[in-house]
Amino acid sequence: MTQTAPRPTLEAVAERAGVSRATVSRVVNGAHGVREALAERVRRAVEELGYVPNQAARSLVTRRHQAVAVVAAEPETRVFADPYFAQQLRGISKELTAHDNQLVLLLTEGREDHARVGRYLAGGHVDGALVFSLHLDDPLPALVRGAGLPTVFGGRPGWDEGLDDVVYVDSDNRGGARSAVRHLAGLGRTRVAHITGPLDQTSAADRLAGFRDVRPDTDPGLVARGDFTSGGGERAMRELLDRCPGLDAVFAANDLTAAGALRVLRERGLRVPDDVAVVGFDDMLPVAEESDPPLTTVRQDIEGMGRLMARLLLRGLDGEAPEAADGAPVPAASGVILPTTLVRRATA
Amino acid sequence: MTQTAPRPTLEAVAERAGVSRATVSRVVNGAHGVREALAERVRRAVEELGYVPNQAARSLVTRRHQAVAVVAAEPETRVFADPYFAQQLRGISKELTAHDNQLVLLLTEGREDHARVGRYLAGGHVDGALVFSLHLDDPLPALVRGAGLPTVFGGRPGWDEGLDDVVYVDSDNRGGARSAVRHLAGLGRTRVAHITGPLDQTSAADRLAGFRDVRPDTDPGLVARGDFTSGGGERAMRELLDRCPGLDAVFAANDLTAAGALRVLRERGLRVPDDVAVVGFDDMLPVAEESDPPLTTVRQDIEGMGRLMARLLLRGLDGEAPEAADGAPVPAASGVILPTTLVRRATA
Known part of the structure; x- marks a missing residue:
């Protein structure tokens, strides 16, 4: 028996091209969505290594289910x-x-x-x-x-x-947040607070970034951490009012958070929007329409x-x-x- | 080239044994849940026809995903x-x-x-x-x-x-319905109505059968058709009260139906349970606990x-x-x- 060189693997191609296995797989199988520069590197690595796609693996990918x-x-x-x-x-x-x-x-x-x-x-x-x-x-x-x-x-x-x-x-979480905060500024509000979502989620991080885009010099006391739930909105709203009783607006990271904030504002005898204006995010139905008062919010499709x-x-x-x-x-x-x-x- | 006889198919086995393709497949692949008498007929047909299971099809079934x-x-x-x-x-x-x-x-x-x-x-x-x-x-x-x-x-x-x-x-839809109607009878109710579910569903048909088991001679006017929704319960309750104003109990085919019936009873000024007793089915939370008054019902797990x-x-x-x-x-x-x-x- 003659000894044959080990067949080059998908992994070897990925390593030589400096890309992920997934990218090699997509290029080899003719899928779109890979940048041309990357695809070219993959093709070169395939040629240099003499890579032949595994027929079974290939048929799994190219045969449409x-x-x-x-x-x-x-x-x-x-x-x-x-x-x-x-x-x-x-x-x-x-x-x-x-x-x-x-x-x-x-x-x-x-x-x-x-x-x-x-x-x-x-x-x-x-x-x-x-x-x-x-x-x-x-x-x-x-x-x-x-x-x-x-x-x-x-x-x-x-x-x-x-x-x-x-x-x-x-x-457009960041742009939507900016439009909310600009709207509050346009109403003449000067002490605008933000209740964030859980900041290990990009949507929450992006909304906070949008808030900071418009209000880069905001007092850190005007930002409180929430978690996209109404309970989290209640806790954060209490915290904000205790810290900054003079705040006149709140941008809540989503509608459920805003619903919790509205409950606390009512409980403290503050009028919405006269004393404190509130904007949510999502336009989640029925939460946004049925909140009391009905919620101004940033709609996403x-x-x-x-x-x-x-x-x-x-x-x-x-x-x-x-x-x-x-x-x-x-x-x-x-x-x-x-x-x-x-x-x-x-x-x- | 010699002509070979066509290979016997799964269909041919199913036809000879007088069973479904699914049954043949299960017997051939050693799955359980086929009655021994049926399995024996399949095995005989397999032998008589010289059937060999298609390897690909077989591996699809025997290879666990x-x-x-x-x-x-x-x-x-x-x-x-x-x-x-x-x-x-x-x-x-x-x-x-x-x-x-x-x-x-x-x-x-x-x-x-x-x-x-x-x-x-x-x-x-x-x-x-x-x-x-x-x-x-x-x-x-x-x-x-x-x-x-x-x-x-x-x-x-x-x-x-x-x-x-x-x-x-x-x-046990039928037994559960019987227990509901017997409970109403035990409370001394003599004009017990039933609002059915959609009778093209076995659960609804079985609950109606349970009602009839206990009240075989019920006036047909005391049975009204619902559809497992609260809106359907409202419509049926109105119909029943118009037809039989003296009814003193309702067995509703599910809790949503009962919730609709309760609304109509309240609207007509009838007291529950004093004037009309109501029993539902499902123990669907929170519907059953939060109905007004809280609903007596048949719980299924x-x-x-x-x-x-x-x-x-x-x-x-x-x-x-x-x-x-x-x-x-x-x-x-x-x-x-x-x-x-x-x-x-x-x-x-």
Whole structure:
């Protein structure tokens, strides 16, 4: 028997090209969404090493299952209780169905199940993945990328390395926050406070950054930490009033936080918006419309984000722009930021 | 070239044995849950025809993916809005996770998507399926059975043919209804009305049957059709009061229906339970506890149904009884009916 040199692996190509396995996989399989400079490096490494894609692995990727996985980093109980996720899922479901792709929702009980999700994704059961990962230290994105599947993220991922290799859809959290704080300034408010979301989530960090863009010299006492819940909004509002009783406006990081703040303001006998103006974020129904008074807030198109995630993934899989189900144009960028709108109701 | 006889197919075996393709598949692949008499007929047909299982198809079935599909016949929007389904899913998720199996939820927009779900199920992506099919004329169960996968149904299926070949988990809808109506009779109520659910669902049909078991001679005017919603409960309650103003009790087919009935009784100035006693079904929280007055109802263990469905499926897949996550014994029957409990609050 003659000894043959070991066949070069996908890993070897990735190492030589200085890119991730996922990127090699996508270039080799002709998927879109890889920058040309990167793709060229991969092609050169393939040639230099004499790499031949594994036929089985290749067929898993190139054979379309007409199925797309949706993965959330949150446990099943939170996913099902979260109206925000339900709205995004609605958009995803409509778009996938319009293109005859099966929506495969992978649920977990917690982080310890993420490795199993990674195995399923790598097992050749779906053509791509739509991933919601909210927290900076979440291991899920790495597992998903390791699976080598075309992926679109919901929300800007929390890591920086290799971000231009990542496709994601997000709202303009920073710009939306700026519009909220500018609106409060336009009403003549001078002591504007901010209740943040959990700052290990990029959406919360971006909204805080937008607040600081407009009010760079804000007294640190006017910023209190919340957690996107109404209970967190109540706690933070009490803290702010104790620290800065003269504040005349609050920008809350989301509508639930604003609802909690409104309860505390009422409890303390402060009139909204006369004494304190309030602006939320999301335009989450029915919270925003049914709050007392009805909430001025920054609207994001949550269902539209879901539709766009699905559309971008399908475009990458098909190697061309599909006709969007509602005829809307499909953007070309690899990170897509959707605009927000200020919705004026009664609180500011 | 010599002409070879066509290789006998799974279909041919099914036809000769007079059973479904799914049954042949299960016997050939050593799955449990097939009655011995049927299994024997399949084995004889396999021998007579010289059938050799297709290796690829066989490996799809015998190779475990450690993944189980959950399929509901309802559109995505209804699945996500339905607290009943969410509770069953919670039980399923806990049980599958405890046995390191991935929960794969297949969502649809409507019936026209069921064929695609059937293809996914048949594609070798999951080891088995847990199926919720509520309506008698639903094509989903046939598609699922055609996929030849081990399957457990949530709720007694609406067909009769070959039912002893089907594994399902249900609550004792008929017995629970009897206990509700007997309770009302025990309170001295003589004009007991019933608001049904949608009678194309076995749960609603079984509850009506339980009502009739106890009150076989009921005036047909005392039975009104509802649809498991509070709006339907309101309409039916008005109809009943117009037709039979002297009624002194109502058994509502579920808690939402009862909540609607309570609103109409209050609107008409009737006291509950003094003038009219009311019993619901489900013990769906928070509906039942927060109704005014708090609702007497028939409790079913909804999360427990989900857990048991998953447990029965895994047992079939593993060919043995797994240790249940909570140490509870796993029943041996192929249709498992869980008991219900009457929960007394204020309305009866």
